[in-house]
Amino acid sequence: xxxxxxxxxxxxxxxxxxxxxxxxxxxxxxxxxxxxxxxxxxxxx
Numbered sequence: 911x912x913x914x915x916x917x918x919x920x921x922x923x924x925x926x927x928x929x930x931x932x933x934x935x936x937x938x939x940x941x942x943x944x945x946x947x948x949x950x951x952x953x954x955x
Contacts, residue, residue: 922936931946943954
């Protein structure tokens with residue numbers, strides 16, 4: 911089974927709603943995560 915998503919139009923945005931929200935953006939083979947800390951978005955991984 912091919913686990914890679916070959917659809918270049920694929921976009922996914924996920925928000926974890928906790929005391930320190932996390933935003934995760936996924937597009938193709940790229941994943942970018944940010945955390946909301948002390949009033950600013952900072953890279954999360």
